[in-house]
Amino acid sequence: MRSVFQEQPEVAHVYLGSKRHMMERIFSDENEPFWRSAKRMELDVIAPPLFRPFIQEQFERTGRTIDPAVLDRLLDSQTELERGARRNEVLPRLRRELAERQGEVDRLKAESAKLRADLERLRNIDLQTLPGIKK
Numbered sequence: 001m002r003s004v005f006q007e008q009p010e011v012a013h014v015y016l017g018s019k020r021h022m023m024e025r026i027f028s029d030e031n032e033p034f035w036r037s038a039k040r041m042e043l044d045v046i047a048p049p050l051f052r053p054f055i056q057e058q059f060e061r062t063g064r065t066i067d068p069a070v071l072d073r074l075l076d077s078q079t080e081l082e083r084g085a086r087r088n089e090v091l092p093r094l095r096r097e098l099a100e101r102q103g104e105v106d107r108l109k110a111e112s113a114k115l116r117a118d119l120e121r122l123r124n125i126d127l128q129t130l131p132g133i134k135k
Helices: 002-006 020-028 048-061 068-123
Strands: none
Touching: 020 068, 048 068
């Protein structure tokens, strides 16, 4: 595909994808075939109040109508899909951070267990047997 695109310098190509990490890898990893073949431009979600007139115009242009309640549901689902996509991007990062911190958690647990054992040993010391303590 890249060789075909390279033979078409007068043609602009747009690559779209919702999996940002995959898109980033495809164009930023020198081992990938599309490395450095595109400029990154991130587009945010089109705000529903701005998107509503466009959708209505497209229906009207083709001689159709869309029920306002259906359009509301459509725009609400777009917002929900975007929230879901953001959550899907955040979860892998949070999992990585959690894994990185697991070592620290394990170290703190071991230190806590050692401190509890030391405290138990201190509780079991017979103060009468210590040097300098009068009986």
